[in-house]
């Protein structure tokens with residue numbers, strides 16, 4: 001299933017409060033360090049210049065541009081000092097933390113973008129690395145330093161921004177260390193952006209630095225994190241939580257409401273609001289189509305519902321389809337505009353209505369207007385109900401009929417919040433393929449080059465890590481980016497999601513970071529494994545990625561057969577690597593060569609002759 005995005009920034013902002021569609025553009029920030037962490041922090045900024053590499057590969061005849069960096073074949077040159085694990089931090093701020101995101105792999109080329117994006121969204125972050133200095137230096141490349149960050153949006157109103165803590169001593173292969181519950185204090189969500197590192201070792205030979213092979217990091221490490229998180233996270237509620245946000249149960253409550261029936265347009269319908277015998281909001285009236293055909297009401301409110309995912313109420317009605325209408329500060333100066341979502345009442349019964357923000361359409365007299373600002377649940381200035389012969393865009397309301405109606409709202413207006421994912425794993429496209437192929441050498445040979453090269457068995461090890469997370473008991477989301485690209489694009493692209501491990505392509509780390517932050521805040525991402533790629537400039541049609549659609553349209557892993565995808569295969573051990581001759585053949589592929597050529601171009605356009613960039617690393621997802 002390809003989930004194509006008709007990208008509309010409106011709904012991104014609707015479902016993901018505070019989402020900013022402009023990808024990361026971080027000014028350098030000057031921030032103070034927390035003194036208690038001084039020994040584990042560094043303020044030295046490394047020269048800018050992010051490493052990224054791309055490989056174009058063939059997938060079933062289609063050209064795919066796929067990144068090469070982190071399949072366990074990336075060359076890295078770490079100094080001996082960096083190999084010594086920093087002592088576990090003890091002067092932790094963990095006692096003061098609340099609802100923080102712990103990011104593993106924060107020193108990585110992807111992880112640092114994730115940290116930056118989370119801070120930008122106002123989330124406090126624990127950047128968990130093996131080595132605090134290395135992690136701090138990596139974050140400094142994006143202008144980030146440990147400590148209190150400016151408040152998101154730079155409001156300058158003195159409100160405190162999120163905290164960034166940089167901690168060393170987080171080695172995911174150290175199961176006992178990970179199991180120390182106090183280190184997870186105040187952490188509600190975890191991101192794994194881990195990767196094994198291949199490069200020149202201290203003895204001069206090439207190999208996995210510190211022995212951190214894909215098996216140790218991507219399989220055992222992720223398994224350890226998943227199990228520790230499942231035990232020790234600051235647990236979120238597992239059920240949808242509802243809270244009353246507006247009282248509608250006394251005469252003084254109801255005195256604030258106003259009817260808005262069709263006589264204002266020349267019709268003859270009428271309605272009124274009263275207190276029911278049970279002490280509830282009771283709306284009753286008679287709607288007459290001739291000359292009009294609607295009844296409505298509204299009340300002014302001042303509600304910041306940003307922390308919620310939508311509205312909920314119990315309603316006793318007579319089988320009609322009614323619209324709930326919201327007014328926000330952004331459209332207060334447009335009297336005919338509102339955000340509307342419809343719901344059904346059940347004749348003679350009390351029905352539970354739960355409306356998500358993304359169900360509310362921006363309308364001008366029931367005609368959907370995409371150019372209206374996105375619904376901002378933090379600035380709700382009014383709401384009400386409408387009973388109209390129209391649904392949206394002049395189409396008929398199928399359950400409309402003339403005559404008397406009643407609708408009782410039992411217990412006032414509530415807002416709801418669904419549980420969020422607890423552990424988000426950044427895995428990789430193509431990890432499922434080797435597990436599916438098993439011993440079928442012919443099928444492997446026909447697959448994309450990374451599936452054939454599978455350096456260090458990385459695809460199998462990553463898939464085994466995914467499987468461990470799925471069975472850990474933690475609420476999870478698995479994002480599988482295709483090849484990771486350079487970060488320098490000025491424009492934004494439409495993103496595309498898919499399930500079943502079938503797509504190939506390219507996506508930037510920055511885009512993956514934006515997706516990661518959005519997935520952590522989306523009620524629709526849990527239990528799902530989703531591949532992502534960026535559409536080409538031509539395909540993007542200038543539209544912004546609609547992240548809420550991406551998560552909403554994906555199915556939970558357990559439901560894959562419902563959309564004709566095979567159930568997830570069981571992990572298998574990596575197949576033997578291709579022969580040296582076959583490997584050379586794969587690496588000679590013109591598209592692989594072209595990508596390696598591109599990878600030699602550093603950001604200043606000069607040819608990079610470093611050992612790393614000359615390595616014919618194969619990758620691609």
Ligand SMILES: NC(=O)c1ccc[n+]([C@@H]2O[C@H](COP(=O)([O-])OP(=O)(O)OC[C@H]3O[C@@H](n4cnc5c(N)ncnc54)[C@H](OP(=O)(O)O)[C@@H]3O)[C@@H](O)[C@H]2O)c1
Nearest residue numbers: 067069070105107108109110130171172194195428483484
């Ligand atoms: N490159 C691509 O095209 C591509 C495509 C799809 C998915 N991905 C995936 O994206 C992920 C991140 O990629 P990247 O480019 O950011 O990789 P990276 O720069 O190599 O970063 C790897 C991170 O993992 C950490 N790490 C390694 N071993 C660890 C251990 N034992 N304990 C704790 N942390 C450990 C490293 O921290 P230290 O500072 O301690 O070494 C580093 O922060 C990888 O899993 C990769 O497979 C990559």
